[in-house]
Amino acid sequence: MPTSRRQFLSTSAATLSSLALSGCGWTLASVNAKPVSTATDELYLYTWAGYTDDDLLDRFQEITGIRAVADVFDSNEAMLARLQASGGGGYSIIYPSDYMVQKMVELDFLQALDPSQLIGMNRLFDRFQDPRYDPSNRHSVPLSWGTSGIIYNRALLDDHPQDWDYFWTHQDQLHKRITLLNDAREVMGATLRSLGFSYNSSNPAELRAAYEKLQQLKPAIAAFSSDAWRNQMLTGDLLAAMCYSSDANEVMAENPDLEYVLPLSGSSLFIDTLAIPRTAPNVPGAYAWINFMLQPDVAAEICKRLSFAVPNEVAFEMLPAKLRDNQSLFPPDPAIGRCEGLIPVDDTTSELYDRYWTRLTSS
Missing domain, CATH: 3.40.190.10 (Periplasmic binding protein-like II)
Known part of the structure; x- marks a missing residue:
């Protein structure tokens, strides 16, 4: 798991x-x-x-x-x-x-x-x-x-991310220099939000659409990591990473070029x-x-x-x-108003999340 x-x-x-x-x-x-x-x-x-x-x-x-x-x-x-x-x-x-x-x-x-x-x-x-x-x-x-969002190096990127779609629209520039969280619900949820769906969707068609979109991004992803991105962001090996606001706040204190953004389409709270x-x-x-x-x-x-x-x-x-005034800890509207807390899903939906996650991370 x-x-x-x-x-x-x-x-x-x-x-x-x-x-x-x-x-x-x-x-x-x-x-x-x-x-x-x-x-x-x-x-x-x-x-x-x-x-x-x-x-x-x-x-x-x-x-x-x-x-x-x-x-x-x-x-x-x-x-x-x-x-x-x-x-x-x-x-x-x-x-x-x-x-x-x-x-x-x-x-x-x-x-x-x-x-x-x-x-x-x-x-x-x-x-x-x-x-x-x-x-x-x-x-x-x-x-x-806290929230989940994107930490990025503003000194190394000409265009700065504002939403989840940044990973897809800048896929060539970010190739093998981005990481996503090692968490099925978070990664699928962020992709669902980028498609205009709920972070907690249980609709099989929406989940399939999110999986297929992630498969398009897969070649550019360096790793699914909830921890290793920290040192890689500090050294400049990574340009951006999906992370949690509390972790971003700690790492940003070590490098003034690092910035955290809460995606405009919404995220998890x-x-x-x-x-x-x-x-x-x-x-x-x-x-x-x-x-x-x-x-x-x-x-x-x-x-x-x-x-x-x-x-x-x-x-x-x-x-x-x-x-x-720290917007990584206390993000402003409108993004915060579009955030959702993760809620439990039924067993059938949970199995569907796990199936897509296994395919995504093992292929």
């Missing part, structure tokens, strides 16, 4: 370090709506690598009296499999991505959230308050987000969330953690440390101007 976005990000995301929270002056009352001493003084988190560190956990304990312990997973699928195998594993907070929230709700694995116990949901940008994958945030709270499993042993502590992460100071530090965009509007306003 192709490497997923999250499998890659879990090993490459920068680790949170030295989170400067000591002067915030928070109290338990401002972090959690109710006392958290009713269940246990321990809270077990199941999260992505790089999303917590000792300073963050220690500060949470200082405020709430709850000792938080974090275990990490490397993909949404691995997280779900472990929770299913262990009957929940004793975790009270998990970090599923958008499409996994939808899947876990269908499996009746997540608790419905009590809005009266959440503080700060009104701080979220409007687009994150009623997401397609979880209407009205009934089972999850958005934590971070991914969201990582906080959710409470139905089997959570410490539900009050889970709400305390969610409210802690909704604090603007904490959300702003996540953006600074991890290169992820935050859905918290108040936190966004607290960021330095350089970050607020």
Whole structure:
């Protein structure tokens, strides 16, 4: 199976370090709506690598009296499999991505959230308050987000990409100096958008059209890679690559000639969330953690440390101007309005995606 976005990000995301929270002056009352001493003084988190560190956990304990312990997973699928195998594993907070929230709700694995116990949901940008994958945030709270797009070397290209079709219209110039992600849904989705279809299409005729268009581009593609493009972009061996915004933001800091563009026809928008499993042993502590992460100071530090965009509007306003104006992290309209979150497809459609992907990458 192709490497997923999250499998890659879990090993490459920068680790949170030295989170400067000591002067915030928070109290338990401002972090959690109710006392958290009713269940246990321990809270077990199941999260992505790089999303917590000792300073963050220690500060949470200082405020709430709850000792938080974090275990990490490397993909949404691995997280779900472990929770299913262990009957929940004793975790009270998990970090599923958008499409996994939808899947876990269908499996009746997540608790419905009590809005009266959440503080700060009104701080979220409007687009994150009623997401397609979880209407009205009934089972999850958005934590971070990003997009897929194109990173390119503006010093080596006369014409700069604005949309996915650039790969096809400049195929001769880009020959063997472009890479696409090693992800079937992302690559097929981008091609579907270039054809005017949904990133999540399940129409067999549309999927075939996307596959045939990709076959036309195949001779120009150096590799399907979610990682190796980084060094190749820095050395100038590649002219352009399909990538994720958070990764592009990190690499661009090393070379001022590199630029990230969110394709005008639209792309994918991914969201990582906080959710409470139905089997959570410490539900009050889970709400305390969610409210802690909704604090603007904490959300702003996540953006600074991890290169992820935050859905918290108040936190966004607290960021330095350089970050607020960073269009790789916070892309403007109209492209952002045309983005879609990946959603699960039925088994028949999934098999069709896999069949076309196997043909494309093995031929």
